[in-house]
């Protein structure tokens with residue numbers, strides 16, 4: 001399988017402030033990756049390094065070429081975090097101008113038509129709504145017909161329908177073979193589209209894998225009930241991670257809710273007022289962020 005991105009031992013500091021420390025990962029061609037992390041974790045910095053916009057310590061290859069190779073620029077499209085608010089410049093002018101730096105640019109009018117925003121073509125960027133501007137910034141990443149697409153917070157400021165449309169389009173691009181890395185704070189949205197996740201925490205990669213693997217590694221379910229069972233009996237139930245007393249209730253966390261529930265079933269005459277809550281992806285993420293920093 002061709003690697004779209006290969007990152008080996010990269011580190012980066014702004015002056016004396018270390019931001020990324022010994023990062024390693026690889027992305028297969030055609031994958032869609034969710035890059036997540038709290039504010040300031042280093043996501044934007046990592047995307048800049050992958051575009052050769054900052055000097056890197058370590059090695060980055062894009063489709064088996066060093067990121068510094070001139071032709072690599074031609075393969076990459078990037079939607080920045082902020083919008084391209086150039087005063088006086090129209091949508092068409094912006095896209096046409098950007099297209100001059102690619103060897104095989106898209107037809108701009110076609111691009112505008114396919115994205116249903118031909119009507120905005122002559123509008124000035126500084127007179128667009130926030131959502132329209134975000135849409136144009138997205139198109140700016142497609143001008144060079146990229147094989148590798150970086151999307152930094154693509155849906156910020158978009159309404160629900162615009163957001164849905166954008167995700168559909170992103171999925172179609174992946175189906176057409178484009179490799180995509182997306183940063184977003186909307187984890188549930190990423191869960192619907194991304195194949196794998198990279199979690200950045202204080203400059204380290206603290207997790208890489210699928211959503212299912214992330215959930216397997218964390219508490220999945222919280223059981224709350226009244227019971228005459230003892231703490232040691234509860235701790236012996238399969239997949240139980242912790243048992244806590246809260247007033248007259250037991251609180252039990254499990255990393256496999258189904259297994260624990262099946263075993264608890266044999267004591268049902270001793271269990272009352274049972275509620276089971278499943279942890280959401282956001283719960284897992286926020287729990288990870290509050291754990292100790294990885295070494």
Ligand SMILES: Nc1ncnc2c1ncn2[C@@H]1O[C@H](COP(=O)(O)OP(=O)(O)OP(=O)(O)O)[C@@H](O)[C@H]1O
Pocket residue numbers: 014019037038039040041042043044045046081
């Ligand atoms: N040009 C810069 N000069 C100095 N420090 C910077 C610069 N850009 C970013 N930083 C710092 O580097 C760290 C990582 O910033 P970065 O923008 O990569 O984070 P992020 O994960 O993209 O955050 P967010 O989710 O808020 O966009 C932060 O502490 C930030 O203050």
